[in-house]
Amino acid sequence: MRRAITLSLLAAALSSAAPALAQTVAITGGTVALGDGSEPIEGGTVVVRGGRIVAAGRDVAVPAGAQRVDATGKWVTPGIIAGFSRIGLIEVDAVNATNDVSAANSPFSAAIDVAPAINPRAAAIQVNRAGGVTRAIVAPGTAKSIFAGQGAVIDLGHDMEAVTRARAFQFVELGETGADDAGGSRAAAHVLFRNALREARDLGRFATPIAGGGAEREPRASDQRDFPLEEVPDNRLISAGATRPEDVLLTRFDAAALVPVLQGRQLLLVHVERASDILQVLALTKEFPRLRLVLVGATEGWTVADRIAAAGVPVIANALNDLPSTFEQLAATQSNVARLRAAGVEVALGMINDDEARQVRLARQQAGNLVAIGRLPGASGLSWGEALATITSAPAEAVGLGGEIGSLRPGRRADIVIWSGDPLENASAAEVVLIDGVQQPLDNHQTKLRDRYRTPTEGDLPKAYER
Amino acid sequence: MRFIPCAAVLTAALLAGCAKNDPPASASAEAKPRTPPKTYSRDPFPSTYRRYPGPVTAVVGATVFDGEGGRIENGTVVLADGVVQAVGGPGTAIPADAIRIDGRGKWVTPGIIDVHSHLGDYPSPSVEAHQDGNEVTGAVRPEVWAEHSVWPQDPGFSRALANGGVTAMQILPGSANLFGGRSVTVKNVPARTMQQMKFPGAPYGLKMACGENPKRVYGGRNQMPGSRMANVALMRQTWARAQEYRRKWDKYERDGGEMPTRDLAMDTLRGVLAGEILVHNHCYRADEMAVIMDMAKEFGYRVSTFHHAVESYKIADLLKANNVCSAMWADWWGFKMEAYDGIQENVPLVHNAGACAIVHSDDPNGIQRLNQEAAKALAHGRRMGIQVADEVAWSWLSFNPAKALGIADKTGSLKSGKMADVVLWNGHPFSVYSRPERVWVDGALLYDANDPKRRPVSDFELGQPGEGDVK
Numbered sequence: 062m063r064r065a066i067t068l069s070l071l072a073a074a075l076s077s078a079a080p081a082l083a084q085t086v087a088i089t090g091g092t093v094a095l096g097d098g099s100e101p102i103e104g105g106t107v108v109v110r111g112g113r114i115v116a117a118g119r120d121v122a123v124p125a126g127a128q129r130v131d132a133t134g135k136w137v138t139p140g141i142i143a144g145f146s147r148i149g150l151i152e153v154d155a156v157n158a159t160n161d162v163s164a165a166n167s168p169f170s171a172a173i174d175v176a177p178a179i180n181p182r183a184a185a186i187q188v189n190r191a192g193g194v195t196r197a198i199v200a201p202g203t204a205k206s207i208f209a210g211q212g213a214v215i216d217l218g219h220d221m222e223a224v225t226r227a228r229a230f231q232f233v234e235l236g237e238t239g240a241d242d243a244g245g246s247r248a249a250a251h252v253l254f255r256n257a258l259r260e261a262r263d264l265g266r267f268a269t270p271i272a273g274g275g276a277e278r279e280p281r282a283s284d285q286r287d288f289p290l291e292e293v294p295d296n297r298l299i300s301a302g303a304t305r306p307e308d309v310l311l312t313r314f315d316a317a318a319l320v321p322v323l324q325g326r327q328l329l330l331v332h333v334e335r336a337s338d339i340l341q342v343l344a345l346t347k348e349f350p351r352l353r354l355v356l357v358g359a360t361e362g363w364t365v366a367d368r369i370a371a372a373g374v375p376v377i378a379n380a381l382n383d384l385p386s387t388f389e390q391l392a393a394t395q396s397n398v399a400r401l402r403a404a405g406v407e408v409a410l411g412m413i414n415d416d417e418a419r420q421v422r423l424a425r426q427q428a429g430n431l432v433a434i435g436r437l438p439g440a441s442g443l444s445w446g447e448a449l450a451t452i453t454s455a456p457a458e459a460v461g462l463g464g465e466i467g468s469l470r471p472g473r474r475a476d477i478v479i480w481s482g483d484p485l486e487n488a489s490a491a492e493v494v495l496i497d498g499v500q501q502p503l504d505n506h507q508t509k510l511r512d513r514y515r516t517p518t519e520g521d522l523p524k525a526y527e528r
Numbered sequence: 529m530r531f532i533p534c535a536a537v538l539t540a541a542l543l544a545g546c547a548k549n550d551p552p553a554s555a556s557a558e559a560k561p562r563t564p565p566k567t568y569s570r571d572p573f574p575s576t577y578r579r580y581p582g583p584v585t586a587v588v589g590a591t592v593f594d595g596e597g598g599r600i601e602n603g604t605v606v607l608a609d610g611v612v613q614a615v616g617g618p619g620t621a622i623p624a625d626a627i628r629i630d631g632r633g634k635w636v637t638p639g640i641i642d643v644h645s646h647l648g649d650y651p652s653p654s655v656e657a658h659q660d661g662n663e664v665t666g667a668v669r670p671e672v673w674a675e676h677s678v679w680p681q682d683p684g685f686s687r688a689l690a691n692g693g694v695t696a697m698q699i700l701p702g703s704a705n706l707f708g709g710r711s712v713t714v715k716n717v718p719a720r721t722m723q724q725m726k727f728p729g730a731p732y733g734l735k736m737a738c739g740e741n742p743k744r745v746y747g748g749r750n751q752m753p754g755s756r757m758a759n760v761a762l763m764r765q766t767w768a769r770a771q772e773y774r775r776k777w778d779k780y781e782r783d784g785g786e787m788p789t790r791d792l793a794m795d796t797l798r799g800v801l802a803g804e805i806l807v808h809n810h811c812y813r814a815d816e817m818a819v820i821m822d823m824a825k826e827f828g829y830r831v832s833t834f835h836h837a838v839e840s841y842k843i844a845d846l847l848k849a850n851n852v853c854s855a856m857w858a859d860w861w862g863f864k865m866e867a868y869d870g871i872q873e874n875v876p877l878v879h880n881a882g883a884c885a886i887v888h889s890d891d892p893n894g895i896q897r898l899n900q901e902a903a904k905a906l907a908h909g910r911r912m913g914i915q916v917a918d919e920v921a922w923s924w925l926s927f928n929p930a931k932a933l934g935i936a937d938k939t940g941s942l943k944s945g946k947m948a949d950v951v952l953w954n955g956h957p958f959s960v961y962s963r964p965e966r967v968w969v970d971g972a973l974l975y976d977a978n979d980p981k982r983r984p985v986s987d988f989e990l991g992q993p994g995e996g997d998v999k
Binding site: 152153154155156184185188336361364381383384385386387388390391392393394395396416418419420422423426429430432433434436437438439440485486487488489490506507508510511514515517518524 | 893
C-alpha cells in the first residue's frame, strides 16, 4: 500500500491538472462531518474521484490505488456555503465603481441578472476561500423597485468560471425595505408585486418560444414541488411578438424575467422580518399557487414557526440577530433559528445586509454560537451537526442544489475543507480547500500583507521589495 | 462613600477628593490670588452612579484570568463591599458569611470593557429619530458631548451585559467630524438617567477622526475639509486656537482679572492640552496615524488610542515608541478604501511589537462577542508564530482598554481593592461555545443565566413581542 501523504503534499494528488482529477483520493483519519445534520465521525474517510464525492463516513473502504491523504487530528467537512451573500459583486463597498449590488439609475429591476457582474478575482473571494467558504448564494439588492433581480449560486474557486447556477432565483423585498422601494408603504409593495406577476402572466400567455432561449413550456400542475429547478434560460429573450396589454408598469424584460417565477420554475427569495409580513408572504401562494418561496431574514419567524413549517417554506436567516434594530425585528432573539428548526422548518444561515460581501467566512462562528446558546436555560440551540448543516447542506437545499453541493454524500461535488480543528471553533482554520476536487490556493492580499509586516521595520530595502 | 459624586459633597474636608472640579493648580504659589477667580465647572453633569448591593461572594475552583496576564488554576475570587477582596489559589481565605459559587470547570475574568461603543447614541431601534452620534453641521464640534445623546433605554446595553460580559464602555460620538465631541465612559448598569451610568472618576475623552469620513461628509458639500490635507490643516488651525484659549484662561485662573469669553468647544480642547481629557482618534491608515502623532507633539498633547487602526500592524514600532494604544477589530476589512489592508493578525502583531493592543467593537452586535473576537485574533497570531498566552490576551479586553480610558486604577483587572466588575463564564471564554453565566458590576449580580429575574429588560421592550426572552 502507498504511504499516506502529508497535507502539504496534497497539491500533488489534487492539482488542477486534468489527469490528477481522474485520480482517486482518500482522505483518512480525520474527524469527518458530512454536513447533512449528522454528528461528526472520528476516524472517518472521504473518497473523491473525478471532482465528486464517492463515499464518506465510517467504515468506508479505501479503493485500491487511491492516493491517501492523512488527516489525522484534523476535521474534514464540506465547504461552507454562504446562504445569502453579495460576494463577488463588490471590491470595496464604499467605492461605487466597484460595487455592483444595486443600480439606482437602471430602468430595469427583475430582469437584472447578477451573473455577468461576478468577479472571480475579487479580493473577498480569495479571502473567504481561505476561510473555508467554497460556494455562495449571491443576491442583487433593490434600488427603485421591490424586485432586485436574479441571483446566482457561485463557487469561490481560483478560476474564471465562478457561476454554478445563473438565475437561480429572483429576489424581492416585501418588508420595510420593500415598502420604501415601492413608494412608501407595505400595501403599495404588495400591489406592485401582484401587478408585476399579472404582467408576467399576460406576457407568458402570449409568448412563443424563440431560438436560443425563449419562453419555456408551462409546467403541468403535477410538476409542483417535484419539478426540478433547473438553470432558467434568459427569459429576457422572450418572443418579441408577444403582445402586451397597454396598462403595464414593467418593462418587457422585467415582466419576462418574472414568467419563470410565476410558473414555479425559478425560486422566489423574499426578504421579510416581521411576523405579519411573513404570513402575508406565505399567503401569496393562495393567489399564485406555483410560487416556490424561500423566506430570507425572518427574524420574528419563531413566533409563527408552525405556520412556516406547515407551508413547507425554507428560511435563510441571520443567525444572531437579537436586537430590535428595526420595528420589524422587535422579537429578535438568537434562539430564532433553533426554534424554527424545532417546529420543522428547514433553516440555513445567511448574512442579510450584514457584511455579506466580504465576511461570509464568519458563518462558521455564527453556527458555533447557535450551539453555544443551547447550553443556556430558556434558550434554544442546535446540535453541532445541525449547526454545521445550516452553513452547508441547508443553503444548498434552499436553492434546490442539495443534490449537487453542501454535503459529503456520494455524488456531490467534491467541495471539501480540511480544518486544523473543530470548524465551528474560533481557533480553527482551513488548511486545505478543494472545490470540485481541485485544491485551491489560500494565499491572498491579506496573507501577503501579514507576511510583509511580520516585523514592521525596514531591512536593507523598503518594504515594497519584500514579498 | 467612594462613589459619592463631588457635586453632592458639601463639607470642605472632602473637597480634596474632588480635584477635577477645581481649576488647575498653579505652579507658582506666590502668583496665587487670595480667592481663586470664579471659573467654570469641569463636571456640570456629575455621575450619580451608586453601586447596587451585593452579598459577600466567593467563586471557588474556577480558572482565573486576572486581566493583567496572571492565571490561577483552581482559583478563589472573593467579592465584598463592591470590590475584589481577594484573588488567589485554593487556600485563599473565604469569609464565613460569603455565598460560595462552585466555579469548577468555569472561568472567571474581569468584565470586558469596550473602548468604542455607540450604544445609547446610536441605539436600537435604529430609526432616523435615534441618529444622535454625529453632529454633521460642522467638522469641528468639540463642544458636543456624547453623553447628551445617550438614551439609557437602548436595549443594546442588556445584550452587551448578558451575552458579552461587558461591564463598562466608552460611548463616543461618530466619526463624521474631525473633532466629534466628548465621549463618556459608563458602567453597563441599567438606569433611568445617563448620569446614573456615568463611571465615577473616569476622565472625559475627545473623539477625533482622520481619513475618509470627514472629507467625504464636508467635501461633498463643497466645505472644508474636502481632502486629507484639509483634514490636517483644519485640525492644526483648531489646535492653534485652543492654545490661545488655554493661555487666556490659564492666566485668568492664575491671576484673576476680567473673565475671558467662554467657548464650549475650546473648553474641551483646553482640557486635552491640560491632560485632563484623553484623545481617542478614529484612524485607519498607518501613514495618517504617523501624521496625527506628529501633530499631537506639535501642540503638546498625547493620543491615548487610535480607533479601528486597521493598519497599526504596519507601524507597530512607532505606536510603541509613542505609547499609543490601538483599538482594533479582529477581522473587519474592505468596507471602504482605508480599510482595504485590514488583516486578521493586526491585534497580535501590535501586541507582539510591545505596543498596547485593544479589541473593540464599534457595533451593538460585536460588543456581544468581544471575547470571541479576541480569540480569533489570538489564533491567527499563533498560526503565524506569535505565541501569546490566553491569560495575557485577556489584557486586550479589560486592562488595556481600562488604561486607554484612564480607569485602570479602578477596574480592568482582578486585583484586591479594585471594583468587582467580574464575569463567570460557563466554559473557556475564548471558545465559541462559552457564554457568561454570571456578571457582577461593583459586586452586584446584574446577570445570571440561570435566573430569568436577573435579566434586564429596557422600558422600550416592555409589552413588545419577546419581552424578557433570552436574547
